[in-house]
Amino acid sequence: MRVAMITWEYPPRIVGGIARHCEGLAKALTQQGHEVHVFGLDFPGAPDYEEQAGIRIYRTRSEVGHPNFLTWVLLFNHYIEKRMADTSKLVDFDVLHVHDWLTAPTGIAFKHFARKPLVFTAHSTEHGRSGLHIPDSFTIDGLEWWSTYEASKVIVTSGSLKGEVCGHFHVSDSKVEVIPNAINPTPYEGSVDRGAVRARWGIQPHEKLVLCVGRLVPQKGIEYLIHAVPIMARRRPETKFIIVGDGWYRDHLEYLANTSGQRWRITFTGFISDWDLTALTKSADTMVVPSIYEPFGIVALEGMAAGVPVVASQIGGLTEFIEHDRTGVFVYPRNPESIAWGIDHVLSNPGHAEWLVKNAREVVRKTYSWEAVAKRTAKVYKEVIG
Amino acid sequence: MSLPSQPQVPEEFRVLSMMHNIGAVTPERSLTADELAQWTGMDPATIKAFVQKLREEGYVEFVQVSGTEKYHVTRTGIMKVLTLYS
Numbered sequence: 001m002r003v004a005m006i007t008w009e010y011p012p013r014i015v016g017g018i019a020r021h022c023e024g025l026a027k028a029l030t031q032q033g034h035e036v037h038v039f040g041l042d043f044p045g046a047p048d049y050e051e052q053a054g055i056r057i058y059r060t061r062s063e064v065g066h067p068n069f070l071t072w073v074l075l076f077n078h079y080i081e082k083r084m085a086d087t088s089k090l091v092d093f094d095v096l097h098v099h100d101w102l103t104a105p106t107g108i109a110f111k112h113f114a115r116k117p118l119v120f121t122a123h124s125t126e127h128g129r130s131g132l133h134i135p136d137s138f139t140i141d142g143l144e145w146w147s148t149y150e151a152s153k154v155i156v157t158s159g160s161l162k163g164e165v166c167g168h169f170h171v172s173d174s175k176v177e178v179i180p181n182a183i184n185p186t187p188y189e190g191s192v193d194r195g196a197v198r199a200r201w202g203i204q205p206h207e208k209l210v211l212c213v214g215r216l217v218p219q220k221g222i223e224y225l226i227h228a229v230p231i232m233a234r235r236r237p238e239t240k241f242i243i244v245g246d247g248w249y250r251d252h253l254e255y256l257a258n259t260s261g262q263r264w265r266i267t268f269t270g271f272i273s274d275w276d277l278t279a280l281t282k283s284a285d286t287m288v289v290p291s292i293y294e295p296f297g298i299v300a301l302e303g304m305a306a307g308v309p310v311v312a313s314q315i316g317g318l319t320e321f322i323e324h325d326r327t328g329v330f331v332y333p334r335n336p337e338s339i340a341w342g343i344d345h346v347l348s349n350p351g352h353a354e355w356l357v358k359n360a361r362e363v364v365r366k367t368y369s370w371e372a373v374a375k376r377t378a379k380v381y382k383e384v385i386g
Numbered sequence: 387m388s389l390p391s392q393p394q395v396p397e398e399f400r401v402l403s404m405m406h407n408i409g410a411v412t413p414e415r416s417l418t419a420d421e422l423a424q425w426t427g428m429d430p431a432t433i434k435a436f437v438q439k440l441r442e443e444g445y446v447e448f449v450q451v452s453g454t455e456k457y458h459v460t461r462t463g464i465m466k467v468l469t470l471y472s
Contacts, residue, residue, distance in 0.1 A: 012461075015468035044412050044461055065409035067426050069471065072407040102471065215469040246462070247469035248399045270444075271465055 001381055002035045002091060004084060004116075006107050007099040008076075010057065013043040016215055017298040018099055018123050021157075021181055028374030030054045037091060039080050039106070058083055070139055077105040084110055095119060095381045101126075101140055104147040111150060117384035120151035122161065124295040127168050129219055145169045152384040155377065157181050157296040158317030164295075179376045180321070181298045182368045187278045188306040197283040201242055201267060208239045208347050211284035211308070213277065213299050214291075216247030221290035221313060223253060227336035228290075228343070229262045235344050241266045242284075244277060281306040286346045286353070292333045294318050301368055304328065304360035309353040311342035321368070327360040395470065398436040401426065402445055406459050406467040413449045416456035 005026060009019035026036045030053060042048065042061040050057050060083045062076035080103060088110075097119045098107035104120065111118040126132065126140040148154050148169045154176045156162045162176050195205065203209045210232075214220040222243060232239045243253070243266065250268065257266045272280070281287065287303035289312040296317035303310045304327065312318045314330035322328035331342035346353045404426045410417045419437065423430040437457050440446040445463035448455045459467065 009468070013464070013468075015465055043464070062409065065407055067404040067407055069403065069407055217469055246466050248395050248466070251396055271462055 001094045001378065001385070003029060003037065003381065004093040004096045004110075005036055005038045005099070006080065006084075006096065006103040006110075007038065007040050008102040009099075010038055010040040010059075012046050013041060016123075017181060017296065020183075020298065021121075021123070022099055024182055024184060024370040025374055025377060026055045027053060028370035029378065031371075032374055032378065034378065035091075037087065037093070039084055039087075040103075041076060041080070058087065070136055073102055074105060077103060077109075081106045081109055085113070088114060094385055097121065097377075097381075098147065098151075099123065101143040101147055104143055104150075108146065108150045117152045117386075118150055119153050119155060119380060119384060120147045121155040121157075122148070122165055123157060124161065124293075125164055125168060128161075128164055128293050128295065148175075151175075153177060153380050155179050155380060158320050160316040160320065161295040177376075177380055179373055179380070180317075180368060181296045181301065182370045182373045183298065183301050183305055183364065184370065185305050185365065187274070188282065188302070192279045192282050194283045197279045201269075201280065203240055203242075203283075206238055208236060208285045209283065210239060210241045210343055211244065211280060211287045211303075212241065212290065213244040213281070213287070213302075214289070216243075216245050216250040216253055218249055219291060219293040221292040221333060222249075223256055224292075224334055224336050225288055225290045225339055226253060226256045226260055226266065228339040229257075229260055229265055231336060231340035232343055233262050233265065235340065236347060239265065239343070239347070242269060242280065243267065244269045244272055244280065246270045278306065281308055284308045286311055286343055288339065288343060289313060289318065290331075290333070290339055291315060291318070297321075300328070301364060304357075305364045307357050307361060309346045309356045310360065311339070311346055321363065323359075323363075326356070327363050328356060398439050399466075399470075401428070401433065401436040402440055402459060402463055403467050403470060405446070405457070406464060410458045411464060412458055413447075416449050416451075416458040418454055418456050422457065 007022045010022050029036050037056045039058050042059045048059050060080045062079050064075050066072045096107050096116050098104050099121045100123050107118050126137050148171045162178050257263050287308045287310050289300045291313050294316040300310050300312050310328040313333035315333045324330040329342045332338040408425050419430050419434045423433045446457050447460050448457045
């Protein structure tokens with residue numbers, strides 16, 4: 001099949017899980033013999049067109065900008081649509097696959113122009129991410145509804161998100177397919193010099209490293225982890241915390257860290273390279289995922305693959321691949337006391353933590369491969385093509 | 387489940403976001419503080435103060451063109467902007 005994948009995030013333009021999802025899916029589909037064309041936005045230093053392991057990647061520059069985000073989104077959609085129209089003179093796509101609302105206008109317009117079936121993957125919803133408090137959110141919510149309406153099939157990454165999409169947008173159950181995220185285990189299979197990695201980040205041999213990775217935005221619940229730091233400092237004074245990622249909420253989180261009385265225990269790294277992130281994950285004593293909204297939670301899956309015991313909020317998609325006290329440890333969301341309990345539980349029982357890691361790795365290896373995701377996605381494509 | 391209320395987005399982040407949305411994302415597409423003020427409808431002095439802070443944090447860089455500083459969002463700055471919507 002010839003697939004047009006339309007996404008605003010594709011490496012090296014990486015923010016959250018969408019870029020990694022699209023890359024993993026595109027690679028696996030290509031390996032299974034499908035022809036994948038990825039349409040997305042430009043990024044400084046990345047070529048306008050390239051082929052990577054058989055995947056055709058078209059990065060489009062928006063020639064006209066606008067300070068208002070939504071206006072800018074509609075403008076760049078026009079340019080991507082134009083690029084697709086040009087490409088479609090040479091390539092007869094079988095199916096269009098849009099990831100999230102940001103490129104939905106392109107997919108919807110092209111569906112009607114080219115008379116090709118549209119598949120829409122909802123990675124989250126505006127209602128869940130931010131609530132509907134401002135006009136822009138209502139517009140985004142409308143675009144998300146429109147995407148589910150126009151698509152022949154909607155893919156979501158968890159049962160929790162399926163409930164949200166069906167309930168909020170009144171989409172029929174049979175139209176929505178749950179296909180979970182996956183990860184590439186290869187980067188986590190190599191060994192790292194744990195001592196050297198930890199020393200580089202200021203962690204002494206006797207200290208315990210608690211890692212948290214994610215966009216610094218409210219829905220990731222990192223403020224509750226920061227509130228758990230003083231509790232942990234009393235229970236286990238040798239604990240240190242590294243928070244990887246960046247985002248518009250960072251100033252507020254740094255303010256909370258500064259006023260916690262435990263600032264010296266907390267390091268904010270900002271964005272770091274993939275290699276550094278893998279090395280740091282493999283060198284941590286535990287990974288905490290304190291989200292208060294999490295449609296899937298791919299970072300927890302990465303922690304599980306890296307062999308680090310995961311302590312996560314019992315919420316959303318996380319509840320679908322973590323089993324409490326067998327493959328990870330659940331804590332209550334928005335609850336610093338509970339988060340501290342979870343961290344302490346893992347750090348105080350190294351034998352049990354090792355068992356959790358062994359079980360978690362097994363689950364990841366068996367269930368969350370891109371090969372399996374691509375096969376299930378291709379099945380959806382076949383169904384909509386008819 | 388939705389959050390009870392949306393916390394305020396910092397003002398300098400709004401400036402960073404606007405710079406990104408109007409396309410000031412590469413050295414050749416850099417804009418002066420006056421041009422940024424026109425685009426965003428903000429006072430040039432205010433823009434300069436925000437841009438200075440964003441530069442210190444690594445989210446904005448400048449190039450000198452005929453003795454004038456022109457600003458653009460860095461790769462890290464772009465990724466930071468995207469966190470608001472991704």
